[in-house]
Amino acid sequence: MNEYKVKDIGLADEGELLIEWAEAHMPVLRQIRQRFERERPLEGVRIGACLHVTKETAVLVKTLEAGGAEVYLCASNPLSTQDEVAAALARAGTHVYAWRGETTEEYYWCIDRVIDHRPMLTMDDGADLVSTLHSKRTEALEGVKGGSEETTTGVIRLRAMAADGALRYPIIAVNDTYTKYLFDNRYGTGQSTIDGILRATAILLAGKTFVVCGYGWCSRGIAMRAKGMGANVIVTEVNPLRALEAVM
Known part of the structure; x- marks a missing residue:
């Protein structure tokens, strides 16, 4: 059974239209999804993602799921969440815990729900998911194989953890790629x-x-x-x- 918490599942139809529009402008992910559908390289992999819940992120999530992954998504910024998109993803079967205007308490509640599913890979935008794993939810670290971080702030936090010997699994610093700087x-x-x-x-x-x-x-x-x-x-x-x- 798909578990989720969004503002209003009735917004899903509008969210589908937003996702379709974004997908039409993201040809690289469309090509990757076609390959993933054939090869299923992420079969059985649980991915915990703390990202901006927008129509563009939805295209990424659908691509990962096409590759066989099970994605658990929460928001890295409550003010950027598109409730229509969250509803569309939830209706399609993604485990989404996100709505616009979350309080600080609700924000970390959503992160905890993602961690409850024991992700094997993490995708972070600001390192809040990784930080919570390393501080309050250390029991869930054992099964994590690696992760990615896409912001300067998050990479700075993670490098400080690595320098202190506190980082328990490898992280790809997506933020440091030339395409990230440029595009x-x-x-x-x-x-x-x-x-x-x-x-x-x-x-x-x-x-x-x-x-x-x-x-x-x-x-x-x-x-x-x-x-x-x-x-x-x-x-x-x-x-x-x-x-x-x-x-x-």
Whole structure:
């Protein structure tokens, strides 16, 4: 029996439409799913995932399940959860514990429910799942073979644990891959940050002075888009090479 806790299972139809739209724009995962359906490389593997519960994550979850995995999903950020998507995944058979606006207590309750299923692999966005396993739920560590972490914050936390000898299983630092820097940080965060500013302020960027603090991967994308929309972009940066790149 599929176990889940979402805001409203009646939102599943709308969630299916969102997932279909995302899937149409994710050709690489579609190709991987086709191969997974044939080869079933994850047959019998239990995956605990603490990720943003969005339509894009749903495409990833469905791909893993096509490969034979059983996925247990909770939210890495309660404010990013799309309740329609959570409902659609739950109706399709995924074990989902997520709804928008969770309290701190509810947030960790959902993480505990994922751990209750004794995952063999973990997928984290911020290292809260891994941290809970290593602190309050150590009895569930024995069967965990490995995991992945996709954010800078999470990788910093995990490297500190590894340096102290506290990390009990290997983690792939997805955050450190070049594709993550480029497509997620520069292009993804670059666009979504501008989108958030425009939604919150309805301001016209053309002609405005737009200050970007630092010139890392995310800031490169933000500055690029602000300049493209006509803003006068100023970058503050203490690293001389990055500052030179910003000028050029």
